[in-house]
Amino acid sequence: MSETILALDASTYAASVAILDGNTIVRERTVAMRDARHERFMPAVADALGEGGLALVDRIVCGAGPGSFTSLRIAASIAKGLAVASGRPLFSISSLALLIAGVEGGPPEGRWIALLDAMRGESFSQAFDVTPGGEISVASEVRVVRDEEIAALARAIGARTAGKGRDLEAAPHARGVARLGAHRSLQAPVDLASWEPDYGRLAEAQVRWEAVHGRVLDGRSR
Amino acid sequence: MTRILGIETSCDETSAAVVEGTGDEVEQKSLVILSQDVHKVFGGVVPEIASRAHLTSIVPVVNRALSEADLALSDIDAIAVTYAPGLVGALLVGVSYGKSLAFASGRALVAVHHMEGHLFATQLQHPEAVPPFTALLISGGHTLLVDVEAWGRYRLLGQTRDDAAGEAFDKVAKLLGLPYPGGPHIERLAKEGDPSRHRFSRPMVRRDQRVGDPDYYDVSFSGLKTAVLNAVKRADVETERAHIARGFQDALIETLVEKTSRAARAHRRTRVVLGGGVACNQTLAGAMRTRMAKIGADVFAPAPRLATDNAAMIARAGLFRYEHGERAPLDLNAYASLPLPGLIAA
Numbered sequence: 001m002s003e004t005i006l007a008l009d010a011s012t013y014a015a016s017v018a019i020l021d022g023n024t025i026v027r028e029r030t031v032a033m034r035d036a037r038h039e040r041f042m043p044a045v046a047d048a049l050g051e052g053g054l055a056l057v058d059r060i061v062c063g064a065g066p067g068s069f070t071s072l073r074i075a076a077s078i079a080k081g082l083a084v085a086s087g088r089p090l091f092s093i094s095s096l097a098l099l100i101a102g103v104e105g106g107p108p109e110g111r112w113i114a115l116l117d118a119m120r121g122e123s124f125s126q127a128f129d130v131t132p133g134g135e136i137s138v139a140s141e142v143r144v145v146r147d148e149e150i151a152a153l154a155r156a157i158g159a160r161t162a163g164k165g166r167d168l169e170a171a172p173h174a175r176g177v178a179r180l181g182a183h184r185s186l187q188a189p190v191d192l193a194s195w196e197p198d199y200g201r202l203a204e205a206q207v208r209w210e211a212v213h214g215r216v217l218d219g220r221s222r
Numbered sequence: 223m224t225r226i227l228g229i230e231t232s233c234d235e236t237s238a239a240v241v242e243g244t245g246d247e248v249e250q251k252s253l254v255i256l257s258q259d260v261h262k263v264f265g266g267v268v269p270e271i272a273s274r275a276h277l278t279s280i281v282p283v284v285n286r287a288l289s290e291a292d293l294a295l296s297d298i299d300a301i302a303v304t305y306a307p308g309l310v311g312a313l314l315v316g317v318s319y320g321k322s323l324a325f326a327s328g329r330a331l332v333a334v335h336h337m338e339g340h341l342f343a344t345q346l347q348h349p350e351a352v353p354p355f356t357a358l359l360i361s362g363g364h365t366l367l368v369d370v371e372a373w374g375r376y377r378l379l380g381q382t383r384d385d386a387a388g389e390a391f392d393k394v395a396k397l398l399g400l401p402y403p404g405g406p407h408i409e410r411l412a413k414e415g416d417p418s419r420h421r422f423s424r425p426m427v428r429r430d431q432r433v434g435d436p437d438y439y440d441v442s443f444s445g446l447k448t449a450v451l452n453a454v455k456r457a458d459v460e461t462e463r464a465h466i467a468r469g470f471q472d473a474l475i476e477t478l479v480e481k482t483s484r485a486a487r488a489h490r491r492t493r494v495v496l497g498g499g500v501a502c503n504q505t506l507a508g509a510m511r512t513r514m515a516k517i518g519a520d521v522f523a524p525a526p527r528l529a530t531d532n533a534a535m536i537a538r539a540g541l542f543r544y545e546h547g548e549r550a551p552l553d554l555n556a557y558a559s560l561p562l563p564g565l566i567a568a
Contacts, residue, residue, distance in 0.1 A: 034555060036555075037555060038553040038555055039314070039317070039318070039321075039553055039554060039555045039556070040553055041318075042318065042321045042322060042325065042552045042553065042554075043551075043552045043553045045322075045325075046325055046552055053325075053326070054326050069270060069273070069274075069311070070273070070310075070311050070314060073273060073274075073277055073311065073314060073315055073318075074314055074318045076277055077277060077280065077314070077315050077316075077317075077318035077319040077322070078318050078319070078321070078322040079322075080277075080280065080281055080319060080322070081318070081319045081320070081321070081322025081323040081325075081326060082322045082325075082326045084281060084284075084285070084295075084323065084326075085295060085322070085323050085325075085326030085327040086326050192281050193278070193281045193282045194278055195278075196274065196277050196278050199274070203268060203270035203271045203274070204270070205264060205268040205270070205271065206268070206271060209263065209264065217260070217263070
């Protein structure tokens with residue numbers, strides 16, 4: 001019997017949720033996270049779960065970033081609350097992997113650099129290889145690259161780019177979990193208390209403090 | 223009888239608590255407060271760092287509040303969460319966690335205004351601190367003078383026009399070379415100070431002010447801070463530190479006491495309730511008691527754990543809102559600023 005997965009991702013201002021039965025997408029939703037009056041991700045998660053709620057869900061998978069700090073934290077807070085209240089285990093998955101794996105109908109074969117806006121003229125990047133059969137494997141670490149360096153980087157490793165306004169128009173989507181079953185981070189659940197997203201950057205005040213003091217502050221989240 | 227789990231993440235304290243009761247018969251079953259020490263090195267709260275720390279504290283803090291109350295989530299009727307005012311990124315951790323916890327456990331969700339929480343905090347410790355009363359809420363972020371006619375019916379009489387009372391303490395502490403947060407250091411030092419060495423004028427306090435004047439109840443502390451700065455420049459700080467601290471604290475306290483006294487007299491209140499972190503200042507509470515005794519009013523000040531940001535007050539205010547049928551939707555958002563609910567014309 002295949003297991004039912006609730007997958008969430010909010011690494012950009014658009015959030016997504018998907019209900020998977022094994023590798024089959026049962027339902028999915030994409031929403032603009034917030035405006036002045038509403039936080040829309042929680043209603044979208046509730047809507048995707050439907051009347052059965054969490055009763056039929058075996059595990060929860062949350063996009064881990066990098067990306068928008070506040071969006072990542074909303075998704076992580078929701079995922080933790082759902083996991084605590086339901087007793088289901090929580091897993092995390094790179095949002096850059098969800099960018100490649102979340103392409104509707106599956107990503108085209110070849111080497112891809114997944115790119116997410118890191119602000120200040122930079123992007124979070126990670127390379128992935130996609131086989132003709134649609135299997136996805138990680139081909140590089142996550143790096144922050146200057147936007148003007150992206151083209152040269154892609155040429156150097158023989159990759160095309162995927163992301164907003166790139167060779168392949170793509171954004172992280174929770175449905176991508178269906179194609180990442182073998183991914184390492186989906187093999188063991190996270191510790192609910194201490195888990196936090198991979199924000200991709202330190203808080204700005206911490207960067208300045210560490211530059212002035214020449215040492216790491218308290219080993220807090222990176 | 224209703225049981226409420228409260229969650230508070232508006233600034234740099236991750237807190238959860240359980241209260242149970244009916245109406246004003248309420249018992250605090252647990253209160254867990256995790257203060258983020260990391261901000262001390264910055265001399266103030268860094269919003270992004272606070273928000274990150276809330277996310278890695280929220281699960282153990284809420285679990286411990288339940289276990290200390292010897293209760294499970296299924297024993298709770300509703301989850302009350304602070305949704306405003308505060309640091310939006312920090313608030314969103316509590317709001318999002320509270321929403322998903324309520325949704326997944328089938329519990330009701332109640333949204334609580336942080337400052338309304340402060341109005342209720344003292345009643346958890348002093349059962350007789352119930353409306354009608356005059357409330358003075360003084361913290362690092364707020365200075366509010368409120369007439370509480372009944373729970374949920376508030377007249378905002380006065381507020382600060384610039385710095386909050388706690389902010390004034392922090393800024394003056396910095397000028398005097400004292401650590402953050404400055405309140406406790408200034409109060410300790412002021413005890414050794416000579417009140418006649420530095421007499422600063424009492425901001426926005428004049429004999430000719432009348433009810434209806436825009437500055438009758440309002441306060442302002444930025445001028446006082448500037449006066450302290452000038453005194454620091456003129457004096458040898460090493461020898462004058464305690465005297466300046468005394469002069470500053472006397473001016474701030476006398477101003478707040480005068481404004482509170484005006485509010486209590488104008489509305490004929492016989493109870494004055496203090497709240498917020500600055501209410502931990504014993505000198506202030508003592509001065510307030512002395513003055514209010516003259517007009518026959520009792521002063522109720524909360525213990526430090528209930529004065530500073532805490533989830534017990536959120537659960538307590540949440541109980542009131544829950545009993546009045548209020549439920550928050552799943553699209554509940556967080557707000558940096560928002561007027562107190564239930565405001566009536568002053």
